[in-house]
Structures are given as C-alpha cells and as structure tokens.
Amino acid sequence: MSVEKTIDVVALGELLIDMTNNGVSSTGNTLFEANPGGAPCNVLAMLKKFNHSVGFIGKVGDDIFGNSLKDIVNKVGINTSGLVVDKDARTTLAFVQTFEDGDRDFSFYRNPGADMMLTKEEVNVDLIKQAKIFHFGTLSMTHQGVREATLYALKTAKENGAIITFDPNLREPLWNSLDEAKEQILEGLKYCDYLKISDNEIQWLTGIDDYTEAVHKLRETYKIPLITVSMGKEGSRAFYYKNNGQDEIIVDVAPFLSDETIETTGAGDTFCGCVIHYILESGLDNFDEAKLREMLIVANGAASLITRVKGALKVMPEIKDIEELIKK
Numbered sequence: 001m002s003v004e005k006t007i008d009v010v011a012l013g014e015l016l017i018d019m020t021n022n023g024v025s026s027t028g029n030t031l032f033e034a035n036p037g038g039a040p041c042n043v044l045a046m047l048k049k050f051n052h053s054v055g056f057i058g059k060v061g062d063d064i065f066g067n068s069l070k071d072i073v074n075k076v077g078i079n080t081s082g083l084v085v086d087k088d089a090r091t092t093l094a095f096v097q098t099f100e101d102g103d104r105d106f107s108f109y110r111n112p113g114a115d116m117m118l119t120k121e122e123v124n125v126d127l128i129k130q131a132k133i134f135h136f137g138t139l140s141m142t143h144q145g146v147r148e149a150t151l152y153a154l155k156t157a158k159e160n161g162a163i164i165t166f167d168p169n170l171r172e173p174l175w176n177s178l179d180e181a182k183e184q185i186l187e188g189l190k191y192c193d194y195l196k197i198s199d200n201e202i203q204w205l206t207g208i209d210d211y212t213e214a215v216h217k218l219r220e221t222y223k224i225p226l227i228t229v230s231m232g233k234e235g236s237r238a239f240y241y242k243n244n245g246q247d248e249i250i251v252d253v254a255p256f257l258s259d260e261t262i263e264t265t266g267a268g269d270t271f272c273g274c275v276i277h278y279i280l281e282s283g284l285d286n287f288d289e290a291k292l293r294e295m296l297i298v299a300n301g302a303a304s305l306i307t308r309v310k311g312a313l314k315v316m317p318e319i320k321d322i323e324e325l326i327k328k
C-alpha cells in the first residue's frame with residue numbers, strides 16, 4: 001500500500017555550524033560568527049520561503065551547537081522528526097575563510113563529527129515514504145556508516161516513487177581521496193532525477209572543460225532528465241531532456257552580479273532550492289524553454305541575494321525581494 005505524499009521535500013545530510021570570518025577584534029584577533037549551515041538544510045530553508053512542507057534527516061551532537069541548531073531548524077519550519085541528537089558525538093564545525101573575490105576555503109572539525117555518525121537504523125523511513133522529493137549531497141557519503149544510511153534512504157525514496165535531487169557539493173578535505181569522492185558521486189548519479197552541479201565539479205568529474213560536452217558525456221551513462229550547471233560569474237545553464245532523451249533543451253541565463261556581494265556561502269543551496277520549487281510546481285515532465293528560463297532567472301536572483309549577507313540557513317531571501325531584483 002502506497003503512503004500518501006504529505007511532505008514536499010525531505011533532505012538527508014549534514015547540519016553544522018559555519019564559523020564565518022567576521023572581522024578583527026580590538027586586540028587584533030580574528031572574529032568568527034557561528035552561522036547555522038549545512039547544504040541540505042539550506043536547501044530546505046529556501047523551499048520554506050516558497051511555503052513548501054519540508055523535513056530533515058541527520059544528526060547533531062548533544063552540545064551547545066547541536067541543541068542550538070535543532071532549535072533554529074524548528075523555528076525555520078523544517079520538520080525535525082528525523083534529526084537525531086547524539087550524546088557521544090560533537091556537532092561538526094566548518095571554519096570558512098572568505099577571500100576578497102567572495103570565494104572560500106574550508107577547515108572542518110569533523111573527526112568524527114555527529115553528522116557522519118548517522119546509521120542506517122536511525123534513518124526515519126516514514127518521513128521518506130511521505131516525500132514527493134528526496135534531496136541529498138555527498139558529505140553524507142564520505143564514511144562507511146553514514147554512506148550506508150544515505151544509500152538506504154535513497155533506495156527507500158526510489159521504491160516509494162520520490163523524485164531524487166542531488167547536489168554533490170564536493171568538499172575535497174573531507175575525503176580520503178578524490179578517487180573515492182568520484183566513486184561515490186557516480187553512485188549517487190544512478191538514483192538522480194535532477195543534478196545540481198558546479199562548473200569546476202563537472203569539469204573534474206568528466207575531465208572535460210566545455211560544460212555542454214561534459215553534460216553530454218555524463219548522460220551517456222546517466223539518463224538524468226534535468227541538469228543545471230552553476231557557472232559563477234557566467235550565470236547558469238540548464239539541460240533538460242524529454243521523450244527518453246530524444247529532445248534536448250539548453251538554456252543559459254546571466255547572473256545578477258552585485259557590488260554588495262560579501263561571500264558565496266549558501267549560493268548554490270539557494271539556487272538548488274529554487275530549482276526544486278519549480279520541479280514541485282511544474283512536474284519534472286512538463287518543462288519547456290520559457291519555464292526553464294524563468295526557473296534559472298529566479299534561482300540566479302535568489303543566489304545573488306544570499307551572497308550579500310552572512311550565513312544562509314536563517315537568512316534565505318524572501319520571494320518578494322527576488323521578484324523585486326528581477327524587475328530591476
């Protein structure tokens with residue numbers, strides 16, 4: 001008997017603290033601001049702005065940061081019945097260094113961190129069965145136990161008719177090797193209906209510099225209906241396939257560049273949340289060129305707005321602000 005789909009999106013993965021550089025103290029020491037983060041929950045926070053029902057599966061520590069994160073996620077409106085609080089593990093911290101051009105470098109305190117300690121037995125299966133869309137990344141595939149949990153959740157979602165959305169979100173320092181990272185990303189692609197991938201990620205994954213050629217190479221093996229490539233200052237590109245891949249639509253949209261940009265944390269997650277909103281609204285089978293263009297304009301606009309504030313999860317852009325930016 002199939003379960004009624006009462007939740008729009010359920011995501012599994014990391015929930016952590018982004019320690020973001022916030023200036024220098026009077027004594028010359030670097031100041032860090034503790035921003036709630038983690039890509040899957042950032043995506044859900046953006047979807048909440050569109051009034052979608054969302055739920056999260058993951059693990060935090062029973063510590064100052066973990067208890068604060070659970071409280072924040074609840075306040076944002078994300079269902080936390082799948083969030084496990086671990087008395088023995090500590091909540092993961094990611095120290096983020098931001099450079100003048102807005103790019104970032106990460107130092108993770110995660111050896112182990114609570115997010116990588118989620119087990120298959122702790123996965124809230126009932127939550128997944130209720131989901132129209134299941135979203136995941138690869139930070140929950142870096143270590144054996146949480147990898148098993150992720151694959152179990154993926155199989156459960158697929159068996160229960162959920163659309164699968166995937167953002168590899170490669171963080172090289174967290175992997176034993178890039179070969180292992182590639183192996184796990186390719187495993188994730190087997191389940192994927194929408195792939196959100198960045199320019200440098202798809203170049204690395206395929207060994208091809210040209211984004212369109214790289215996507216075509218990927219689709220020789222993985223028949224993914226919708227792929228978006230985020231290209232930084234070049235904007236974004238969508239690749240959409242209908243009729244078993246016989247019909248291809250490619251759409252390019254320019255970015256909303258701004259002098260107000262201070263950091264890019266959460267930009268990809270904000271973009272991804274907007275695309276998932278359009279999948280929920282239109283259905284994966286019903287895109288055309290106009291709808292894809294509208295989707296990318298909204299996603300680019302939202303991503304631009306999030307780069308103008310510190311953090312992500314608590315400060316996702318309002319829909320009216322995205323609309324106002326687009327009108328300008």
